[in-house]
């Protein structure tokens with residue numbers, strides 16, 4: 001089985017649009033059985049997501065979608081979990097895609113499973129010494145100190161290292177993704193579903209391909225000296241997802257996106273791949289399974 005996987009098309013962002021159109025043309029000309037789009041497809045507007053999915057109408061194989069954090073950004077008052085679990089699967093059906101977050105698939109002897117993945121802040125770098133409350137609010141001390149709404153985070157400065165006030169990073173899921181539950185509870189909701197989907201496909205499949213948006217292993221987190229980027233490492237993924245994959249020997253591939261940095265290595269019984277599209281340079285992986 002020939003599988004094409006890409007991620008982070010960000011079709012809603014102007015500078016990503018041309019590169020996505022070119023990638024879609026190229027992919028549609030390829031001979032492959034499966035296409036997977038692994039998150040950050042087109043952002044908050046389902047109409048734009050639908051438009052992006054239709055770019056792959058000419059693709060001759062089965063088409064699968066995994067959501068990314070940008071795909072569950074939502075307007076004030078909205079519900080990102082409903083977007084993930086109900087709205088996006090419906091958008092996918094309208095464009096002949098299947099949303100793997102909702103339902104896995106078995107094609108011959110291959111199982112196809114997917115999850116947006118998420119973060120539990122365990123990838124936060126200890127060397128920054130920033131207290132957990134800043135990660136929970138997705139804002140670094142330098143940004144919190146400037147914004148009136150976040151003064152409660154910096155009222156007691158005794159546990160905040162001075163250098164941290166130079167870090168002005170905000171992880172914008174904090175503003176635009178409305179989970180209506182904690183990030184950890186969301187992780188566990190996703191982990192339960194991933195476990196269930198793996199168990200379901202393994203009854204019929206010899207080999208399993210897992211597509212995620214967030215990184216399932218700490219080893220995949222790109223190292224950076226820059227404190228602003230190091231703060232953002234906390235939001236790249238969670239090892240809890242990798243641990244589930246370790247428990248399932250039929251998993252052969254775990255492919256993700258999100259960090260925008262290509263990566264590939266073998267881990268236990270499976271191969272880990274990060275597709276590594278940037279906003280300007282789109283790429284895809286061809287995997288034989």
Ligand SMILES: [Fe+2]
Nearest residue numbers: 008040258260
């Ligand atoms: Fe992205």
Ligand SMILES: [Fe+2]
Nearest residue numbers: 040068069258
């Ligand atoms: Fe992302």
